[in-house]
Amino acid sequence: MATTMNKQKVVSQLFAALGKQAKELEDAPARPVLEQFIYAVCREGSTRAHADQAYQALQAHFFDWNEIRVSAPEELAEVLEGLAPDPLTRAQRIIGFLQEVFETTFAFDLESLQQKGLKQAAKQLARYQSANDYAVAWVTQHSLGGHAIPLDNVLLRVLRRLQLIDEDVHDLETIRTSLEHQVPKAKAALFADLISGLGQDLCHETRPLCQNCPLKPHCPTGQLAKSHPASKKPR
Ligand code: SF4
Incomplete structure (x- = not known):
């Protein structure tokens, strides 16, 4: 040891x-909370270059987050195809996350989490079904100013x-x-x-x-x- x-x-x-x-x-780009969460789904288990590429493709291919929310997972997975392993599971998580955010806030904005304490914000993020330990830590580190x-x-x-x-x-x-x-x-x-x-x-x-x-x-x-x-x- x-x-x-x-x-x-x-x-x-x-x-x-x-x-x-x-x-x-x-120089990693700053992103809002919602976008960092989606980027984290792309980034987990992948390279930074592949995640950047997939995230940019996502933004170029779809008009906005709502269009992604109502798209078929298979269509999204095609755009994320450079991400191994399993672009389809990533696509399902992204769509599920956007759906949950939309159902609870009627918008695609989680910046109110910035006003909460770190623990409270992380707890709230972890409640999303698409969340996992990696995504919560990623957002905590990259958007909420935490050491995670x-x-x-x-x-x-x-x-x-x-x-x-x-x-x-x-x-x-x-x-x-x-x-x-x-x-x-x-x-x-x-x-x-x-x-x-x-x-x-x-x-x-x-x-x-x-x-x-x-x-x-x-x-x-x-x-x-x-x-x-x-x-x-x-x-
Ligand atoms: S490749 Fe991995 S195991 Fe080998 S020296 Fe580097 S860090 Fe260590």
Whole structure:
């Protein structure tokens, strides 16, 4: 199990080693709460580039949120086709979310959540059937000014391999709290983007490309793969 000091060292190395990508990722566009929620549905488990592309396609293909709300999930899924896995489930979640928002507010505007306390706003978001832990954390981080790192399977995989989270801890709230102590709030969104990019580009689920990874000298799993290439596969 990595010590707190070791974890902080790995976090510093991550920012140092991936500094070039960090510059490109810094300027994420600001979006209203409702739009951040929809973007989060696109972003979970996907790359930032694919999510950006899908979100832009969504806006270009449909006239407004109401048109998306009344569209068939299959039509929406076609527009989201670049998003793996499962664009149809994402399409159903987006339509379901817009429907719920419309039924309760007769509009497509959730900016009133900005006036509530963080906990209350997150609680209200979590009540939507299309919400999940990732979407609530994403909106909390990107629209509500909270310190909440959105955790999808890609992030969890890479963070476990880097031993920034403990192998035997699975509760997302506990993991998030631990990460929030390791990563300053001002850098948390960038941290999540960097880890996500690493997971998509190099730290694949099977056969991670440790030899090409700039974090290999600081990654316990990468080091293990070097010492015991045949007997120990990276998790
Ligand atoms: S060294 Fe290997 S296991 Fe570690 S983060 Fe890089 S790709 Fe993943």
